Amino acid sequence: MLTASSRRATRCLGQTLRGVTTAATIFPNEPSVPTVNTFPGPKSKQELASLARVYDTTTAYFLTDYYQSVGNYIADVDGNKFLDVYSQIASIPLGYSNPKLAELARSPQMVNAIVNRPALGVFPSTDYYEILSQGLLSAAPPGMDQIWTTLSGSDANECAFKAAFMHQAARKRGDASFTAEELSSVMLNQTPGAPVSTILSFSKGFHGRLFGSLSTTRSKEIHKLDIPAFDWPVAPFPQLRYPLEEFISENRAEEQRCILELTQIFETYPKDIAAVIVEPIQAEGGDNHASAWFFQQVRTLTKKYNVLMIVDEVQTGLGTGKFWAHEHWNLDMPPDMVTFSKKVQAAGFFYSGKIGRTKEGYRQFNTWCGDPSKALLAKGIIEQIKDYDLLARAAVTGRNLYDSLAEISVRFPQVSNLRGKNRATFLAFDLPSGKERDAFLVKCRHAGVNAGGSGARAVRLRPGLWFEGKHAEVMLAVFEGVLKDMYK
Numbered sequence: 001m002l003t004a005s006s007r008r009a010t011r012c013l014g015q016t017l018r019g020v021t022t023a024a025t026i027f028p029n030e031p032s033v034p035t036v037n038t039f040p041g042p043k044s045k046q047e048l049a050s051l052a053r054v055y056d057t058t059t060a061y062f063l064t065d066y067y068q069s070v071g072n073y074i075a076d077v078d079g080n081k082f083l084d085v086y087s088q089i090a091s092i093p094l095g096y097s098n099p100k101l102a103e104l105a106r107s108p109q110m111v112n113a114i115v116n117r118p119a120l121g122v123f124p125s126t127d128y129y130e131i132l133s134q135g136l137l138s139a140a141p142p143g144m145d146q147i148w149t150t151l152s153g154s155d156a157n158e159c160a161f162k163a164a165f166m167h168q169a170a171r172k173r174g175d176a177s178f179t180a181e182e183l184s185s186v187m188l189n190q191t192p193g194a195p196v197s198t199i200l201s202f203s204k205g206f207h208g209r210l211f212g213s214l215s216t217t218r219s220k221e222i223h224k225l226d227i228p229a230f231d232w233p234v235a236p237f238p239q240l241r242y243p244l245e246e247f248i249s250e251n252r253a254e255e256q257r258c259i260l261e262l263t264q265i266f267e268t269y270p271k272d273i274a275a276v277i278v279e280p281i282q283a284e285g286g287d288n289h290a291s292a293w294f295f296q297q298v299r300t301l302t303k304k305y306n307v308l309m310i311v312d313e314v315q316t317g318l319g320t321g322k323f324w325a326h327e328h329w330n331l332d333m334p335p336d337m338v339t340f341s342k343k344v345q346a347a348g349f350f351y352s353g354k355i356g357r358t359k360e361g362y363r364q365f366n367t368w369c370g371d372p373s374k375a376l377l378a379k380g381i382i383e384q385i386k387d388y389d390l391l392a393r394a395a396v397t398g399r400n401l402y403d404s405l406a407e408i409s410v411r412f413p414q415v416s417n418l419r420g421k422n423r424a425t426f427l428a429f430d431l432p433s434g435k436e437r438d439a440f441l442v443k444c445r446h447a448g449v450n451a452g453g454s455g456a457r458a459v460r461l462r463p464g465l466w467f468e469g470k471h472a473e474v475m476l477a478v479f480e481g482v483l484k485d486m487y488k
């Protein structure tokens, strides 16, 4: 049954996509509606219990059958098919079983990259330059033409931190060599070889879970408890009111407050600050936005205080209607490093100049130094995005979806703080409490839509780039049904 808002989204999106390749062409076997019989089904329960004997399944939503998952639909082992607007925590860019990526996976180049996995730092492959230059670097953020590849988002951030520390130390050291004291003290984890230097992050930020990155993660206590942490500075991230355009002056005042506090930290913090790390939209921490003005100020301040600016695009990359969300800010000076992972499938960071390099070697290093098979996959993803203009199309889909959700929020005032306007389908809204949000997500799954949560009470939408009007229609109808069930 189509609601007024879902009809509207379908109409607009149908017009946009007429005459171009659609998800139906790419995924001829994609279901047109979800099917949910028994959920969780008997097989899912049984097979999860088997898996649980050897692997921690505490957080599993259901046992997934990836062989049966197609396009925007994820299947479970009991044959249930859900419209997936969460995409493996925002990390499947082009739908399940994407035939073009599957073809790439069968190519001799991919087979070679997988079975002959190189230790790239010492034995780089003949095609790594071509894979990087025609792939990831063809979508590099403005002003950046250098890349370092890593293994995960956390690893990307940590390697960017290391690059920042080494760059700052080299800047201060000038042409001098390491001193004998540096060489001996570093083996004892003491100064001056292991200097007291820090990475500043923002409240509610999420930058990963490894030892260094976790110290910059500030989203939820549970991620950090019991793990030793660096004593590093934290600055307030603006807590804005939504919709942004209705609270312009309040929001500007809040951002000014945060910028003032950041300035104070730069002025008075007793330890060296090598870099600031910031997400363009705080994702895990609750889909928290800030304006281009705020980020422009951060860039100006970091330049002024000789602090590097790392933009963590692990979740926003490919997700906001541009390759990189910070492209929405119109910065005068690009950030120093931009980290990526998730939808890109490969991980690493972009930079310009020499920030990511050291003259000695073996300092930014590990056995793999990335993974050519993932970099090749990233190339295939970027090509498909360009071939079908998927970022611009996601921007249109997102605008219509935002309007439809805004209409829903009028009928259901429990749906509040809708956010992500003009950020494609990187959308979220709040429900009154975390308990209600969790109940909403469970009910949606029973009704055939797999969505996610972020922060304390947000429902987050992260569909892939082949998500279109007809998918939005299904999602909106399910959301309306569940909201009616919960609130009317």
Ligand SMILES: O=C(O)CCC(=O)C(=O)O
Pocket: 089, 153, 206, 208, 209, 283, 284, 285, 315
């Ligand atoms: O939920 C998220 O946004 C982040 C997912 C992730 O990387 C994590 O939880 O470690």
Ligand SMILES: NCCCC(=O)O
Pocket: 089, 284, 452, 453
């Ligand atoms: N940050 C982990 C989120 C995982 C989930 O709730 O699906």
